[in-house]
Amino acid sequence: MRESGKIDYLELPAGGGSLPEVKRFYEKAFSWSFTDYGPGYSAFSEGLDGGFDGNPENQKPLPVLFSDDLEETQRVVEAAGGKIVKPIFSFPGGRRFHFTDPAGNELAVWSES
Template identity: 35%
Template sequence: MSDAPKNTAVWFEIPVTDLDAAQRFYEDVLAISMTRNNDGPNPMVMFSSMSDEGVSGHLYPGEPAGAGNGNTIHLAVADPLEKVMERVTAAGGQVVSPAIDIPGGRFFYAVDPAGNSIGLFN
């Protein structure tokens, strides 16, 4: 199977209670444009297209696990983390850690307005 995924993670889904508000939050925080897709069984807002390389995912109407429960999705950002932290707060999320240095770069933990745990990495 030549099209088999090369990464352990191949797709992620983030459940949100307000799809439009979540789209605005992630577009503001990540400084990207997202695409709404209504072709499936429920509406989705795509982080990128299927033709992009690497792992990607979408937002969908659902019930987040709640603070302290569920998975943490780490998302890449191009801007300095301090600037991204400001955008998280301005967009209605919560920064829950300082920037953490690791051998591969830096990241911090945050919570989106729906209560999902995210890590923002560069």
């Protein structure tokens, strides 16, 4: 059920022409599926929560994915072609790492332990 005023969709750039590569990465790394809307747009349907980061150094949106096994997810991300930009580190509430996808988008993956 959609609720007015709640984040319902996250749109990320695909690096101007690398849409097939980006789709392959997310299919391989996270088993995502897509619905194509023409040659230049693909939609996905995955869970989403969010928050605001008050750090002035962080000026870009940062999608954060969840993992039950952070080390295995990092391995799968690297094997799929992702680049680790911040190795696994602890933060209040868990641990996470950051990576970039083939289009240069930075994302994070977190785990409670």
